[in-house]
Amino acid sequence: MSGNNWLKWLSAVSVMFAAMGAANAGQPINMPVGVTDISADVFDLHMIAFWLCVWIAVAVFGVMFYSIFAHRKSKGHTPATFHESTTVEAIWTTMPFLILIALAIPATTTLVAMEDTSDYDLTVKITGYQWLWHYEYIDEGVDFYSVLKTPRDQINGLAPKGDNYLLEVDKELVLPVDKKVRFLITANDVNHAWWVPDLAVKKDAIPGFINEAWAKVHTTGTYRGQCAELCGRDHGFMPIVVRVVEQAEFDQFLADNTTLLNDGAEYAAVAE
Numbered sequence: 001m002s003g004n005n006w007l008k009w010l011s012a013v014s015v016m017f018a019a020m021g022a023a024n025a026g027q028p029i030n031m032p033v034g035v036t037d038i039s040a041d042v043f044d045l046h047m048i049a050f051w052l053c054v055w056i057a058v059a060v061f062g063v064m065f066y067s068i069f070a071h072r073k074s075k076g077h078t079p080a081t082f083h084e085s086t087t088v089e090a091i092w093t094t095m096p097f098l099i100l101i102a103l104a105i106p107a108t109t110t111l112v113a114m115e116d117t118s119d120y121d122l123t124v125k126i127t128g129y130q131w132l133w134h135y136e137y138i139d140e141g142v143d144f145y146s147v148l149k150t151p152r153d154q155i156n157g158l159a160p161k162g163d164n165y166l167l168e169v170d171k172e173l174v175l176p177v178d179k180k181v182r183f184l185i186t187a188n189d190v191n192h193a194w195w196v197p198d199l200a201v202k203k204d205a206i207p208g209f210i211n212e213a214w215a216k217v218h219t220t221g222t223y224r225g226q227c228a229e230l231c232g233r234d235h236g237f238m239p240i241v242v243r244v245v246e247q248a249e250f251d252q253f254l255a256d257n258t259t260l261l262n263d264g265a266e267y268a269a270v271a272e
Contacts, residue, residue, distance in 0.1 A: 035218060035221070039198060042200050052103075124136065130189050148168070150162065175217060177219070196240055
């Protein structure tokens, strides 16, 4: 490759990385730590695997580049003539096995904990529809539909985008802080997926089948998510908003909404 071609190639690469940086400005470059014990465990596993991959890459490419430059032909080195080494074979077979075992132990512990929905304080049934969510507080006499609240003018480009564009709803899922909430997740029509990154909950919603998940949030606040399963035309328009509040506020929420039972009319109105 000539000098001019090298300069053109480097310029193109520089422009590409500059464009990527501009596109990601203000965006997080890592997964969220979250607000539950499980989400923290998942983040820790992610970082352990990440740094392990980094060190493996440094070691492998370090040895490779050292060998290329230190044993090049121009320095008078000649290729080795050996073909096998039992010691080397044993090392590069054993080391990946030990690494996988070391990763499997904490990963399995976290996966088992994620599936343990016992000893829960509250149960919420979540049903996915095209294209909205229905929440039912089992044994509490409260249920409602949660629908996208972003104005249509913003979606159509006729108005400036809001801070929570496509991530705002008319009715939030309200949960009490420091309480273990079991989620029963299903769907009414096609496959959906209920995903809230800060809670480390992502479960498929399948018609005729109920998946279980749980969360115990330790920090009050509002946490947002989306449907994570391609479910049709308006897949990108069925956000999830979870608001975690103190127990007294949650009790008041239940009291205010106990009589607002849905009989299907609200969904019919939305569908129209």
